[in-house]
Amino acid sequence: MGTLRLTFDDGPDPRGTTRVLDALGAADAQATFFVLGARAAAHPKLIARILAEGHAVGLHGHEHLRHSELSRAAGEEDTDRALGVLAELGARPSRWRTPWGVEGEWTREVATERGLDLVHWDADTHDWRGDRAPAMLAAVAPRLRDGAIVLAHDGLGPGALRHDCDETAALIRPLVAAARQLGLEPRALT
Numbered sequence: 001m002g003t004l005r006l007t008f009d010d011g012p013d014p015r016g017t018t019r020v021l022d023a024l025g026a027a028d029a030q031a032t033f034f035v036l037g038a039r040a041a042a043h044p045k046l047i048a049r050i051l052a053e054g055h056a057v058g059l060h061g062h063e064h065l066r067h068s069e070l071s072r073a074a075g076e077e078d079t080d081r082a083l084g085v086l087a088e089l090g091a092r093p094s095r096w097r098t099p100w101g102v103e104g105e106w107t108r109e110v111a112t113e114r115g116l117d118l119v120h121w122d123a124d125t126h127d128w129r130g131d132r133a134p135a136m137l138a139a140v141a142p143r144l145r146d147g148a149i150v151l152a153h154d155g156l157g158p159g160a161l162r163h164d165c166d167e168t169a170a171l172i173r174p175l176v177a178a179a180r181q182l183g184l185e186p187r188a189l190t
Contacts, residue, residue: 002146004184006031006175007121008168009060009097010155012039012046016165020154021049023172029186031055033154034097034119037062037082040089047089056188057091059083059116060099064157067104075106083114095119095189099157119189121151125171128153130162133170137178144179149189 006024011017012035024031033050035057040047050057062082067075079096086093096116098107103118111118123143125136140150152168153160176186 002182002184004144004179004186005147005149005189006152006172006186007034007058007097007119007149007189008032008152008154009034010039010064010153010157011035012043012050013155013165014043014046016156016168017043017046017050017154019165019169020172021053021055023169024055025053027173027176027186029172029176030188031186032058032095032189034058034060034095035086036060036064036155037085039155040082040091041085044089047086047091051091054188056095056190057086057093058095058097058119058189059086059093060097064099066100066102067098067107068102070104072104072106072110075104076110079110079114119149122148123150125150125152125168127165127168127171128157128160128162131167133167133174136167136171137174140175141178144182144184146184148184150175
């Protein structure tokens with residue numbers, strides 16, 4: 001059996017993360033949540049739930065900042081602040097997805113220094129646009145293969161054109177079913 005990596009960015013969010021976790025539980029699937037430290041600090045019970053349900057917590061940043069627009073010092077400050085918050089909540093990320101997947105000249109070196117592996121994606125749901133679940137499934141289905149990383153969002157980041165994460169939650173069950181038909185089991189990045 002192969003593996004599919006479901007990943008969610010920009011949370012935790014009281015409504016979006018809760019809906020996504022409920023859907024993952026109903027589908028008996030595991031995922032990785034790339035969280036923002038500021039939101040984690042505001043919603044520590046959601047971090048606890050993510051971990052308790054066997055999912056992984058990865059780093060997104062403290063704030064949702066574009067690395068290419070930050071100095072190394074500012075990037076390190078944001079990164080270390082987020083890692084500090086997450087450590088206080090019992091999460092020690094080993095994976096880092098930068099906001100928008102954008103790296104600065106300093107990003108890789110800072111990742112290495114902090115023991116973080118940078119993670120991108122193979123299949124983008126474009127859920128931030130507000131697409132319906134069937135359209136998102138049709139868009140990612142051709143990219144489902146062993147080891148593929150699917151990008152979705154449990155929070156509303158900058159530029160989101162939707163007002164909630166309901167369609168993302170609705171996507172989980174059919175996406176997991178499609179993956180399993182291909183012999184792929186959704187697992188968290190560890």
